[in-house]
Amino acid sequence: MDLAHVIGALADCYGPRGWWPLPSRGGGEGRKEGGYLLSPSQPVGPGGDGRMASARFEIAVGAILAQNTAWRGASKAVAAVATAGILSPTGILNTPDDQLAELLRPAGTYRRKAQYVRNLAECWPEIDSAVPTRQYLLGLTAFGPETADCVLLYCYGVPVFVADAYARRIFSRLGLVGEKPTYERARAYAEANLPREPAYLAEAHALLVDHAKRRCKARPVCSGCPFGSWCPFGRSIAVKEA
Numbered sequence: 001m002d003l004a005h006v007i008g009a010l011a012d013c014y015g016p017r018g019w020w021p022l023p024s025r026g027g028g029e030g031r032k033e034g035g036y037l038l039s040p041s042q043p044v045g046p047g048g049d050g051r052m053a054s055a056r057f058e059i060a061v062g063a064i065l066a067q068n069t070a071w072r073g074a075s076k077a078v079a080a081v082a083t084a085g086i087l088s089p090t091g092i093l094n095t096p097d098d099q100l101a102e103l104l105r106p107a108g109t110y111r112r113k114a115q116y117v118r119n120l121a122e123c124w125p126e127i128d129s130a131v132p133t134r135q136y137l138l139g140l141t142a143f144g145p146e147t148a149d150c151v152l153l154y155c156y157g158v159p160v161f162v163a164d165a166y167a168r169r170i171f172s173r174l175g176l177v178g179e180k181p182t183y184e185r186a187r188a189y190a191e192a193n194l195p196r197e198p199a200y201l202a203e204a205h206a207l208l209v210d211h212a213k214r215r216c217k218a219r220p221v222c223s224g225c226p227f228g229s230w231c232p233f234g235r236s237i238a239v240k241e242a
């Protein structure tokens, strides 16, 4: 089974995911129609009206807040910032450090993330003035490869693959790219083996994350998994337990 078939099987199993979730519009973890721009997943894209621009900023904030934590906490923090009426570059910059950090507490390491979000707000006019390059984003504070790729894909529709820890775990267990692939190796593999369509890549990322959370966890729940009959990792567990 190649990667495109893996994504197809996940789509059959879970249905459209509709990422990126926008907590300010009611979208928390999981699929809630009101919280997404379009469904299935549809990147925002450059330009557009104020609603599109505000969605891009919210996605970038969410991508930073999701670093090293579960989306549940990050989404609560985004929702808290939105409820406080400061989910904009100006709103962030006009908010005192302590108040901003307190709002971001659910995302963990909230004082550092408050500084990251403030840095994002300062740079946002330049970031959002055109479709940024990956190299440019990687030069900014708080942007590692995963955050940069989330922003490129979901904010600007650049056809990159977000090779987060969930995707790498599944790739590794399915034996697609060897054991414990690096971020860049997994990204290159996926981009070489999937259609370079932003909406497709967004949906693929969301489906892999969902599969990793529901079944392919640290301790996987292989019973009922669509890959159970041929997944090397799943089969090795079955042999050990037999």
Ligand code: SF4
Pocket (backbone or CB within 6 Å): 170, 173, 174, 215, 216, 217, 220, 221, 222, 225, 226, 227, 228, 231, 232, 233, 234, 235
């Ligand atoms: S069979 Fe188990 S280890 Fe393999 S992909 Fe499915 S849940 Fe993950």
